[in-house]
Amino acid sequence: MNKHVVKVDELHFGYDGEEILKGISLTLEKGEVLGVIGPNGSGKSTLLKLISGLINPWKGDVFIKDRPVASYSRRAIAQIIASVSQEIERDFPFTVREVVSMGRAPYIGRFAIEGKRDKKVIDEALELTDIDHYGERLPYQLSGGERQRMVIARALVQEPEVLLMDEPTSHLDLKHQMEINRLILGLKKEKNLGVIYVTHDLNIAAECCDRIVMMGRGEIRASGSPFDVITGDNIEEVYGCRTIVDENPETGRPRVTPLMELING
């Protein structure tokens, strides 16, 4: 009946008795990018961890393909949801190809090694993210943009239905940011992925996302199309900043220009 690949229902969660998420509900369908925006500390990253089942909510439920996330094994979840985070450990000398191929782990048995199909998936992901020439390099020999594409390649190798991205472009220059964003939009189309895209960049959210959820103080303050959510009033209320929101002449999407003056100091 239900076609939501992710459904979050009245989620409550906090650390050390302090509530961080106060009743969050949202849905994600396949083939759409859902933006999650909001000030620092509004609970965006925590929300992603709850969705992938890394932490358990106080109250409320997360459903993945209509089943509670807690009813899946870690391995089964890893075949549906892949995360792209910012950090990878660099103290041990794995090659780029080795790191990427670790994304196959949820599919490979204890004693098996990668078969033909695994290799094909890995090759495809390296090609799609345009790092196939760097397979034998070590991650620290890559630029920030290439390293981020490596992490995305690893997520793709999981053959997920849902991609959780937590500020995937935060350390990158403009060109690399656009490369990553183009890649995400391409993947949504080609692989029919559902993407939850956490970002601080309101303009990118407006351009890339089909729907946007704006969070503030642990609650959803606005949600809907970029036109409904990215408005001067919403931003002023949630971020406490004055902005000019007009129209991007090329795409027609909302365009945000921040102003220096703050509200309430």
Add this chain to the structure above:
Amino acid sequence: MDLAPKRFKLRMFGIALLVVLSILALLVSVGIGSVSVPLGDILKICLGEKASTAVANSAIIIMEIRLPRVLTAFIAGAVLAVAGASFQALLRNPLADPFILGVSGGAALGGVMAIVLGFSFDGFSIQLFAFIGALATILFVYSISIVDGRIPKYKMLLAGVIVNSFLSALIMLVLSLAGEDSLASALFWLMGDLSSASWNRTLTGIPYLTAGLAILYMMSKEMNLLLLGEEQARELGVNTERIKLLIFVSASLITGVVVSACGLIGFVGLIIPHAVRLIWGADHRFLIPASLFLGGIFLTLSDMVARTVIAPVELPVGVITALIGGPVFVYLMKKRLHE
């Protein structure tokens, strides 16, 4: 983990090479000692061929003294290297070694107590005391680092470091109260002692060691994933707490078995995994077996040097592992950095 075909071939070649080198190291080191036995005779003896009286005399030396000792050295080196690689993955810390979580301190205290209290005549009591010490420490470190069913790595490291320094204080206390005779043998034991190896003692440890090594090898895929970070490992389908517990228990137990039989042989568990990584890369599906063979070879040869270099006086093998291992490791590191 997927490998480029070239890399895969290189690794298979590496393992084959290590197996051949292991056999060579064992044969050479069986032959060399106060009585040198030529390689041909060793092969005859090992294959049980009928031979002249001269060879028959060597046969007793080989079968009763050299072979158990050489095999013990090989096994101890192999186990310490695998345990070291496992602790480095478990704690995601390149400086980790088999002794980092306190197993060694507990075993050492037990062993030293046995020596100082005068139970050392049969060797077996040292082993027993040391093993009890190791086991108690493992349980203690585990129980203080566990929080809500999870073992955070920093808590574990900290617990290990604190327990280790507390135990070394106790060892110092026991040693300072000990008589001169037992002091010397306790110190020798602390630096790694293979001289009391016998068939009996080597064979008793083998079932536990085999089980522990097999479990660690089975965890090698998960060790790779753990090194990406615990959260990422979970996102890739690993039940991290269970895997960590398995690695901790297996690596600690096999370390305990070896330390209680041979004392504290340092350096093998730290540098062998690094040497393998520097040469062949970090994939544990290769790193674990390669460390096993390289660790075995390294300790076998170190022991050979320790018992022959200023014979008939025997040096503690731990001194040799550090003296040979340190410079070789520095060389490997420099070479790698230049590439």
